[in-house]
Amino acid sequence: MAQRTKPVRVVEAARRTEVRLPPLRPFEGGELQPDGDYDGVEFRDLDLRGQDGGGALFMDSAVTGCAVDEARLVRARFVDSVLTELRGVGTDLAEASLRDVEVVDARLGGVQLHGGVLERVVVRGGKIDYLNLRKARLRDVVFDGCVLVEPDFGQASLERVEFRGCVVRGADFTAVRMKDVDLRDAGELDIARGIERLAGAVISPAQLMELAPAFAAQVGVRVAAPGA
Numbered sequence: 001m002a003q004r005t006k007p008v009r010v011v012e013a014a015r016r017t018e019v020r021l022p023p024l025r026p027f028e029g030g031e032l033q034p035d036g037d038y039d040g041v042e043f044r045d046l047d048l049r050g051q052d053g054g055g056a057l058f059m060d061s062a063v064t065g066c067a068v069d070e071a072r073l074v075r076a077r078f079v080d081s082v083l084t085e086l087r088g089v090g091t092d093l094a095e096a097s098l099r100d101v102e103v104v105d106a107r108l109g110g111v112q113l114h115g116g117v118l119e120r121v122v123v124r125g126g127k128i129d130y131l132n133l134r135k136a137r138l139r140d141v142v143f144d145g146c147v148l149v150e151p152d153f154g155q156a157s158l159e160r161v162e163f164r165g166c167v168v169r170g171a172d173f174t175a176v177r178m179k180d181v182d183l184r185d186a187g188e189l190d191i192a193r194g195i196e197r198l199a200g201a202v203i204s205p206a207q208l209m210e211l212a213p214a215f216a217a218q219v220g221v222r223v224a225a226p227g228a
Contacts, residue, residue, distance in 0.1 A: 010202050011180045011181070011182045011202045012160055012180040013160065013162070013180075013182075014140045014141060014142050014160040014161060014162045014182075015120060015140040015160065016120070016122060016140070016142055017100045017101070017102065017120040017121065017122060017140075019080055019081065019082050019100060019101070019102050021060060021061075021062060021080075021081075021082060022040055022060055023040075024040055024041060024042035024060075024061070024062055025040060025041060025042065026041075026042050026044065027041050027042065027043045027044075027046065031051050031052075032048060032051040032052060032053035032056060032071075033052075033053065033056065034052050034053065034054045034055055034056065035054070035055040035056060036053060036056040036057070037056070037057050038056060038057065038058045038059070038061050039057070039059045039060060039061070040059070040060045040061065041058070041061045041062075042061065042062045042064070043061070043062070043063040043064065043066055044062070044064045044065060044066070045064070045065040045066065046066045046067075047066070047067050048066050048067060048068050048071050049067050049068065049069040049070060049071060049088065050069070050070045050071065050072075051071050051072070052071075052072045053071065053072065053073050053076055054072050054073060054074040054075060054076065055074070055075045055076060056073070056076045056077070057076075057077045057079070058076065058077065058078045058079070058081050059077075059079045059080060059081065060079075060080050060081065061078075061081045061082075062081065062082045062083075062084070063081070063082075063083045063084070063086065064082075064083075064084045064085060065084065065085045065086075066086055066087075067087055067088050068086050068087070068088035068091045068108075069088035069089050069090060069091070070088070070089070070090045070091070070092070071088065071091050071092065072092045073091065073092060073093045073096055074092055074093070074094045074095060074096070075094070075095045075096060075097075076093065076096045076097075077096070077097045077099075078096070078097070078098045078099070078101050079097075079099050079100060079101070080099075080100045080101075081100075081101050081102075082101070082102045082104065083101065083102070083103045083104070083106070084102075084104040084105060085104070085105045085106070085107070085126075086103075086106045086107070086108060087106070087107045087108065088108055088109075089108070089109040089110050090109070090110045090111075090112075091108060091110075091111050091112070092112045093111060093112055093113045093116060094112045094113065094114055094115055094116070095114075095115040095116055096113060096116045096117075097116065097117045097118075097119075098116070098117070098118045098119070098121050099117075099118075099119045099120060099121075100119075100120045100121075101118075101120075101121045101122075102121075102122045102124065103121065103122070103123045103124070103126075104124050104125060104126070105124070105125040105126040106123070106125075106126040106127075106128060106146075107126055107127055107128075108126075108127075108128045108129070108131075109128070109129040109130060110129065110130045110132075111128060111130075111131050111132065112132050113131065113132055113133050113136055114132045114133065114134040114135055114136060115134070115135050115136060116133065116136045116137075117136065117137045118136065118137070118138045118139070118141050119137075119138075119139045119140060119141075120139075120140045120141075121138075121140070121141045121142070122141075122142045122144060123141070123142070123143045123144065123146050124142075124144045124145055124146065125144070125145050125146055126146050126147070127146065127147040127148075127149070128146065128147070128148055128149070128151070129149040129150065130149065130150050130151075130152070131148060131151040131152065132152050133151065133152060133153050133156050134152050134153070134154040134155055134156060135154070135155045135156060136153075136156045136157075137156070137157045138156065138157065138158045138159070138161050139159045139160060139161075140159075140160045140161075141158075141160075141161045141162075142161075142162045142164060143161075143162070143163045143164065143166045143168075144162075144164045144165060144166065145164070145165045145166055146166045146167075147166065147167045147169075148166065148167065148168050148169070148171070149169050149170065150169065150170040150171070150172070150192070151168065151170075151171050151172070152172045153171065153172060153173050153174075153176045153194075154172050154173070154174040154175060154176065154194070155174070155175045155176065156176050156177070157176075157177045158176060158177065158178045158179070158181050158200075159178075159179045159180060159181075160179070160180045160181075161178075161180075161181045161182070162181075162182045162185070163182065163183050163185065163186040163189075164182075164185045164186075165185055165186075165187055166186055166187060167186070167187050167188040168183075168186050168188060168189050168190065168191075169188065169190045170190055170191075170192040171189075171190065171191050171192060171194075172192055172193045172194060173191060173193065173194030173195070173197045173198070174193050174194040174197070175194065175197065176194055176197045177197075177200070178197065178198065178199065178200030178201045179200045180200070181200060181201035181202070182201070182202055183201055183202065183203045183204075183207065184202055184203060184204040184207070185204075186207070189203070189207055189210070189211070191211065191214060195211065195214045195215060195218055196218050
């Protein structure tokens with residue numbers, strides 16, 4: 001009797017988070033405060049532009065429909081929280097920590113998340129231009145149905161990261177470290193730099209064909225028709 005062999009997984013799936021928020025109280029503190037403690041707080045439709053919440057802790061919180069242009073959230077911590085429909089340019093989240101967080105339908109540009117730590121994070125829908133994730137650590141992160149324009153993953157560490165149904169344009173993977181990174185379901189995948197750093201990732205056969213010219217250029221192979 002023939003034995004059935006179990007299919008071999010080519011990549012380990014990200015461990016997805018599902019945030020369940022408790023009853024929340026509305027934010028009534030005027031402006032964000034550095035090193036503030038926001039536990040069980042809802043920020044809804046607020047103008048947080050230019051405010052300083054550096055080092056603050058957001059736990060079991062929701063930030064919905066807020067403007068965050070030039071907001072300073074350096075080394076802020078977001079835990080078991082949902083960030084929905086954020087909008088803004090130049091938000092500074094350098095060295096911030098996101099754990100068990102959902103980011104939904106964001107419209108952001110020039111977000112600074114370099115040196116940050118993202119663990120069990122889902123980025124669903126929306127569009128983020130020029131996302132700076134240099135030297136960041138991503139583990140169990142899912143980019144789902146979003147648009148990423150020129151994201152910078154330079155020198156970052158990616159482990160169990162999935163790009164599902166999203167568009168990735170002009171990505172920079174310079175000196176990145178990858179383990180169990182699944183790019184197969186990206187609707188569009190364009191790599192500007194660092195294509196040689198895809199070891200540890202899995203791509204689809206169609207993506208391989210699309211990226212073939214870049215792979216050839218990386219190893220110094222010229223591609224030309226016979227007789228050219």
